[in-house]
Amino acid sequence: MRYILICKLKTKKNRGEHKAIGRRRGSHCRPVGKMSWRLSLGCKQTKMSPSEILLLSFGVLALLSLAECKKELTLSERVQQLSDAALKKPVLRFNGDKFKQYVKGTPRNYSMIVMFTALAPSRQCGICRHAHDEFQLVANSWRYSQGYSNKLYFSLVDFDEGPDVFQQLRLNSAPVFMHFPPKGKPKKVDTLDIQRVGFAAENIARWVAERTDIQIRVFRPPNYSGLLALVVLLALVVGLLYLRKNNLDFLYNKTTWALGALAFTFAMTSGQMWNHIRGPPFLQKTQSGNIAYIHGSSQGQFIVETYIVALLNAAVALGMILMVEAANKRDDVRKRRIYAIIGLGLYAFCFSLLLSIFRSKAHGYPYSFLLK
Template identity: 65%
Template sequence: MATSIDSRKLFSVIFVISVVILTTLNNFADANKRKQDVNTLSLGERVQQLTDFSNKRPIIRMNVQKFNDLVKGTPRNYSVIVMFTALSPARGCAICGPANDEFSIVANSFRFNSQIYSNKLFFALVDFDECGSIFQSLKLYTAPVFIHFPAKGKPLSQDKMDIQRFGVEAEAIARWIAERTDIQIRVFRPPNYSGTMALIIVSVLVGGLLYLKRNNLEFLYNKTAWGIASLFIVFCFTSGQMWNQIRGPPVVQRTQNGISYIHRSSQGQLVIETYIVFLLSAAITIGMILLIEAGKGKGDIRKRRVMLVVGLGMFALFFGMILSIFKSKAHGYPYSFIMS
């Protein structure tokens, strides 16, 4: 009798364990099936989701799931240009903000140009603070980074834009996109009325000054004032201020070696670089003026000697500095003066 009871207990235990195992396996299989159903989207569903997101905002802000489903998921018949960035001020990325602005200009230029807009190209953004795991999976250690995810296959080395060489201007991004996708995007920048307003204000001030001084206009014949004004205009144009207005480059550039104030390519420049060149050109000119004044043979001889030494020193030092900047941008230029 005891043996029969023990057999029944053993059978009950085995039955319960079997039920638990089967239930667990069934739940696990259902969970995997649901996961596959969620992650496996058809091509039409991917295109429709991307189109809906793009209609709301030209740049689609990605999270991990969206990135895996819509950017890396297959099949695809569309390209995605993804900007990997770190926009949080705590990250201290000085170039990420300007790069994001330029990227937005390209995306808006594509989105609102009915002649080229299609569902064959989409723009997306991945922020490090929101999707750090994506950066790790792609082995990205800097920001910003622009990567083209083609319609077929994985990104190649050419699908990563070399911003150290081309910069982050909207026009440069558009040219790179055209090389990778054969889609020509004409960049349309939003109108900037600050220059027009400044011109109006200056015109009003000059007109008011001339009206108030209409009985005493001798200052218009002051050669020194006209010379200084002319030099200021020349320095503005030779230092590249017009480039800043047209291209809208970033103020500085963050590299692997730290913040760079001089663009390393002769095809680009930074805002701070134009002011450096402006000041160096002005210093060289002042040195030349001192040398000319010292050689005129008028005035105290000691004063003229001081002017000669200071002028020669300024010319040599600052000419060497501006030549060094040119050499760093024009790679292979063999000449230098005082400093390499």
């Protein structure tokens, strides 16, 4: 059997009776016999039945539950806090607790686009900074658009601020863009495939529209670097023509025009225009921590990959030119033979590398040469 002590404590200021439930540490109650207690200030024993103990336990649990519920924000409070914060900063920074409260908390009537990244200099993630700039551009465009509402928010979780979130979602690379819908859990299509489409602001906005039916028109700030480069180039050309106004034979040089045409061809066939339109990353780290220079899909590419392909195309062209020159020249036979061997080796090796790269991107391509 259990007892509750109802102790009558007297004070100098107030001689009223104060009730204290449970055994109070520091009082002068001490056990006497087996099931009785005595208080030097005066104690009264009260016997409780098992049903009363059970009711009291349920009451305490109910009070604790109510206290915990009061700590949780209601939906309207969460939306109000998100709206107020988004007006100041379109991209909200969350740690583990805020992510759990605003992104995973239920119920929700809004979509959340979250960027998981690692912006600390010690992480040495250059791609993360570039992706953050594009993500910030989309968030700013949404914030200042005419259709802005509280149905969509943009947030960011840095690895150093919320490592528990990365562990919970099993993320081992960055950057990652995920959409958390108002109802249910994110699906596979709620993660942006940056290896296929890149992370340019326009591509992120298009993906957001596919997942939320909210159209975002991206407003890029004016970039005068291209115009400045064009003005400098025109100034150099005009200056060169002015200095060589008495001798313009170089304009009729076939070699100069041929080199210019080849450079333009190599740039276009390597995918430079695709890079300009899609804005892919320069390179990317794999899940094992290695650096990937070649994209593993035929639907995407890296910037450094276009440089590699352009150099290989140039090497193939150079090998072909050496073989042609070896056949047409009337020089020493030994020199012609060296040209032919170097040209043939350069052509065969670089063309084999090109086929190997194509096989790694177009899975199932059956042909190869020298290299697999």
